[in-house]
Amino acid sequence: MAYESGALNAALSAAVGNDPDLVAELRGAFLESAARQIDLLGRARCDANWHFAALRLKSLAASFSVQGIVDLADQALEGAPGDPVVLRELAHAMRDFGDMNGPTP
Template identity: 85%
Template structure:
């Protein structure tokens, strides 16, 4: 998903123009919110909590034009709570944004 960071930057630039401070602020808001929703996925112990967190993540990613994260959230919706493959792929994708190291423990 090497294109994800570039897709987010392009979507933000199209929305707010060439204001680097605003682009950085919006990018930070995306990363913070996505990280929060991935954490909620990681802590979900029931179908309802998993489903809610995946829906929120999908909506967030779609609103920022980050298709790969949105696709992974869709996979989470189709999976079971705690799906380690989806969580690992989300961690890897978010690592590209500098949210946290790509290999979480």
């Protein structure tokens, strides 16, 4: 999902222009919020908690135009709490974001 980082960077640059510090700050906020929701998914033991965390993750990803994470959140919404495939794919996607050195506006 390395291409997703490009979509995130493009969405951030479109929103704030050529301000690399602000883009980096918003990128960090996205990554932190997404990681928090993925952690909540991993700890969810009931349908309601799983569903709520998946919806928040989907909304967050949609607001930053990160379609791959939106798709994974949809998979989570269709699955059962603790779905190991979805959690593994989300962890992999977040590692891809972490491997990127941030935006280059």
